[in-house]
Amino acid sequence: MTERTTCCVPFCRRSTKERYSEWICSVHWPMIPKRTRQRRSQAKRLLKRARQRLERQYQRQGSVFTTAQWGRVESAQRLESALWDRCKREAIEAAGGLR
Numbered sequence: 001m002t003e004r005t006t007c008c009v010p011f012c013r014r015s016t017k018e019r020y021s022e023w024i025c026s027v028h029w030p031m032i033p034k035r036t037r038q039r040r041s042q043a044k045r046l047l048k049r050a051r052q053r054l055e056r057q058y059q060r061q062g063s064v065f066t067t068a069q070w071g072r073v074e075s076a077q078r079l080e081s082a083l084w085d086r087c088k089r090e091a092i093e094a095a096g097g098l099r
């Protein structure tokens with residue numbers, strides 16, 4: 001059997017063939033407040049830009065980057081992951097009827 005990724009919401013049996021580390025299905029995703037989803041996609045874009053920027057700096061500087069340059073990517077990663085956790089929490093809460 002191929003590995004599938006199942007939805008983060010407990011007892012939800014939906015899954016995707018994509019191999020994400022974590023995933024929220026199309027039924028539970030819209031239950032997350034729009035504001036949270038928007039903030040998360042913003043954070044994703046920010047992280048992508050930060051990585052691209054570091055890549056350019058790395059190339060331009062002769063295959064090196066500074067701690068400060070790396071730090072910007074790292075904080076973008078932290079923000080993105082915090083918002084993903086919040087998406088999960090809010091989807092689980094909404095699915096469980098906790099609000």
Ligand SMILES: [Zn+2]
Pocket residue numbers: 007008009012013014024025026027028
């Ligand atoms: Zn689900």
